[in-house]
Amino acid sequence: MTKKQKKGFTLIELLVVVAIIGLLAAIAVIALNNARARARDAKRLADIRQIQTALEMYFLDKNAYPNTGVPGGIGGKHLCDTNAGFEDSACSGTTYMAKVPSNPSPRNDGDCTSTDYTYAVAVDYNTTYEIRYCLGQPTGGISAGWHWATPAGIADP
DSSP, X not given: OXXXXXXXXXXXXXXXXXXXXXXXHHHHHHHHHHHHHHHHHHHHHHHHHHHHHHHHHHHHHHSSOOOOSSOEEOTTOEEESSSSOEESSOOSSOEEESSOOOOOSSOXXXXXXXXXXXXEEXXXXXXXXXXXXXXXXXXXXBOSEEEEEBTTBSSOO
């Protein structure tokens, strides 16, 4: 009489496979989170460049940068041909930027706090400005941390 052998996997083999799949999933999640953080920083730099381009078009027409009166957040506003420049509602005249981009969420990458991009114009007859932004990690040759974009560029001078 011969014994029939059952074919299948043992419990230990199944546990090893589940552990390997769990390890691979954990590595994938970590890599995905790092990629998301890098993407947010790349978007921040692209946003600042777009805002700077709109501000330069405004300057070409008005020979001055917008005077908001008080430094503040500009995300979600419209860049119009008014003296204040950044308006909450749509522009009635020339529109330089239909909607200023907001800092992508989550905003608290690295040493950054949960704030939007802020704009301030210099008091010397509106001939320069500063846009404050923060990068969670080094991106595009710019170090992590707080930076100020000016007409001279996007990195600290």
